[in-house]
Amino acid sequence: MSETCTNRSGMARPDVGGSRWPPSTRARCSRGRLRSRAFAPAPCARPPDLPARRGGSRRDGPHVGPTLDGAGTGRRPRPRPTAARTRRRGPAADAGTVPSIMTSLLVTGRTHSCGALRADHVGNDVVLLGWVHRRRDHGGRIFVDLRDREGLTQVVFGPDIDAAAHEAADKLRSEFCIGIAGKVIARGDNANPNLPTGAIEIEASTLEIFSQADTPPISVADDDRIDTGENLRLRYRYLDLRRPSLQKNFITRSKIAFVTRRTMTEQGFLELETPYMVKYTPGGARNFLVPSRLNPGTFYALAESPQIFKQLFMVAGFDRYFQITRCFRDEDLRNDRQPEFTQIDVELSFATPERVFEVMERLVANLWREVLGVEIPTPLPRLSWAEAMGRYGSDKPDRRFGLELVELTAQVAGSGFRVFEQAACVKGITVPAAHAAPLTRSQLDKLTDFVKKRENGGAKGLAWARIGDDGSFVAPFAKSMSEAAHKAIVAQMGAQPGDVLLFIADTWHTVHQVLCALRLELRDLLQLVPADARRWEFLWVTDFPLFEQRDDGTLVAAHHPFTSPRTDQLELLHSDPGKVLAQAYDLVLNGNEIGGGSIRIHRSDVQARVFEILGLSQAAAQQKFGFLLEAFKYGPPPHGGIALGLDRIAMLMTGATSLRDVIAYPKTQKGQDLMTLCPTPADDAQLEELFIRLRPLPGAKEGGESTEPSA
């Protein structure tokens, strides 16, 4: 990267060219004092009418709370907004003119949420507290949709209901935070069937404005109607989070956490905590580093996961552990990846894979039943890694649709078609006639381009065939291939008239990678999974390979180095370690990996052999994991566990399309928090205390530019 010095300041002020703050705030800085006076609320003169006293209160005049212009007559000098950028709305109350809290509806408290009232409540005197969602002013009637996290309730103001409250309601604007007191009345013919509270409304006798609001940069009321840019949403995250759709997500997320805690506790698991600041572990995901002031020159790492600590809990005899915990990984972000994320972390002693599955299946069943009202049949289906790869080309197959991969290598041997004959592996997908209509010649050309792309696996090409109504085999390469091969392919793929057959011939790896990508592309292209279909295809993928081979031929742990081989394959560990299968498993939902785990090694001889295969010397293993190996000298129980990605589960359960919609304060793709403008350079004094000196930053000019934030 060549932009880091400017980049450093850019981190502090992402939009270096423009002003960081919206015009309204700039206006506030220069004219705030004057404007504040104009909007100074009147002190509260008398206690509010409490609902119980409402009957006799109207004559006394309502408590109108602090109003915008005192008496609302505009007698106070009100500076005319002259500059283009001046906003109408000033900041909230000046200090010193805050109304006495003793007179506030705050003291009365709310009687109901804004989503609670129904026809049954007609006649009740109620107090509601919330935000102005929308205001509709008809002169003699002002309607306000009052919003809190539970819903919307229509409040109506009128001169005949309460003149002063009606007059004050004239000043209400979007997102003012207010309280109202009044009587629930039936709406009769005017009921709004689109609102759960639509059968009733509140005739407001009291209005209290807790705080005013500038015109918000994000329209809370329009919620899903306007797709506000991600940068604005993140800068004003607290407004974004006011949107009912996001509130729903976080209410769901909270339920998920609650049901998890209850279900795990019911199953005998203890909720135990592990440190976030831990020993740096090389390998795996990149760690965030935390310098230690008390130990100059040394660093903690932020935990990638509680992995080792939960295993030590097993050594400690806690038997069953779970934790809803944050994990930190300094890797590039994605739509479904954040640098800090939350895991449901689980470990149990005397574990077998089935015992882990049983526990997690109960959790899944409870979550879907209690959060979504959906029954998930258990046990969940299982598929070995080898079968998943063979049938779907993926270790996290989306099984909401078919299009399974069909092995054709044997069928095309000796077919005469060189492209197929010479390939190490040939596989195909059958697109049934019912879905094949969009696969026109030009569309097939596009799919050919698709499979050639590097990110999709980089196949050399896509071979296709169409089965004619008479069963004929129609393909560009048909004449290059024997009739017998046509028949063999059709038979193997179970092709019917009208079907379109797609083939990839290449290395085993390429064929599976490409067909996996192609399969998912066809899912979207042919709309094989309707977006509104709430289908939940869970799957355990089991028996992962213990090791993966790197390009240089060395083996690395596919899961992590403490993963146990299958007990029936300990011999292979010596004879052919590359073939050893692990007691490792993933939980997959609709093509998303939502969890993964393994049975751990508890035998020191097996662990030693695995380290040996990984090329880890005894000394190196001792240095990295000495404390764990030492612990395993003292009677470790056989154990294993799993971690579920809470964020991804929340994303799928809420139907959110991004992790950012289920994480309250997420980071951007560059890992920045646009609301707090983080990260920022550190004070030199702070660095000095840590004995840290910055190296020249990439792109820095000689002599170095200031890295101080310019804001």
Added chain:
RNA sequence: GGGGUGGUAGUUAAGUCGGUUAUAACGCCGGCCUGUCACGUCGGAGGUCGCGGGUUCGAGUCCCGUCCGCCCCGCCA
């Protein structure tokens, strides 16, 4: 590190081949309105076209650089 895509009023977007005063909707401000519920209606204000540089008589538009958002590869369970 790489590929793609976007940045125009408070917001969401349009802006043709480089050419008059940069449009629209919503929002905002003022007036009217007693049954709306995305209220209606009349009037008004509102722009550093992300930023910097260049080409040109002339740049929102073309070129170079840069910042930021998003999607993806690499990376990462």
